Amino acid sequence: MAEQDVIELLMAQHGQIRDLFDEVEQAPPDKVGEAFARLTRMLSVHETAEEEIVHPYARRKLDNGQGVVADRLTEENKAKRLLLDLHQRGVDHPGFWDGLAELRAAVSAHARSEERYEFARLRAHTSTVERRAMAAAVRAAESLAPTRPHPGTESMTKNVLVGTPVAVMDRARDLIRKALGKR
Structure with a gap:
């Protein structure tokens, strides 16, 4: 099964x-918030798992792994900041x-760089x-990952120390919003 391979899973x-x-862009106005919430969750969980599992392994395993991962972390931080800004302003904001x-x-751009410079070499x-x-480790990390962007936690250590309590808060907030019928 392709998803048993971490590279295939991440791709x-x-x-x-x-x-x-695409779903967010094509959603009717009353469904944009729900679609954006799904995108936010997927991006947040995906990046956290990469930061905790894939990047540390690449750092150790690849020639110039430190440089390859440093470039990916810079890209991830930029994307997290953009996502956080959008999340905080909301889907009704004019921008x-x-x-x-x-x-x-x-x-x-980040995904293309990962696939070309990190995944292919891994x-x-x-x-x-x-x-x-x-x-298997990525799947486990995803099950415990924050569901919202948290710029500045782009390392395994920071994700473990800060990410776990933040993930608990994110997931509790998600459950409360779901119970109240909000997104």
């Missing part, structure tokens, strides 16, 4: 993220659509067993 998620951007276009461009320097183990 499939990149496709899901593209689809979620929402321009901000969404900027976020989409940043996320797309595939060449890891075994099937390693990639399967990383896929």
Whole structure:
């Protein structure tokens, strides 16, 4: 199964993220908030898992892994800041659509860079067993990840120390909003 390989799993998620951007852009006005909430959650969970599992492994395993990961973290921080700004201002803000276009461009460029500079090299320097183990670890990290953007936590250590309590708060907030029928 393709999703047992961490590279295939993450690339499939990149496709899901593209689809979620399309969903937000094509949603009727009364559904934009719900679609944007799904996009926010997916981006937040996906990036946290990469930061906790994939980037530390790439740092150790790849030639110039430090540089490759540093570039990806810079891109991730920019995208998180854009996403947080959109999330805080809300979908009714006059600048929402321009901000969404900027976020989409940043996320797309980041995904292409990951696939080209990190994922392709990881595939060449890891075994099937390693990639399967990383896929399982990514799934576990996603189940505990924050559901909203938190710029400044782009490392495994910060995600573990800060991310876990923040994730609990995010998920509690999600449950309360769901119970109240809000998004």
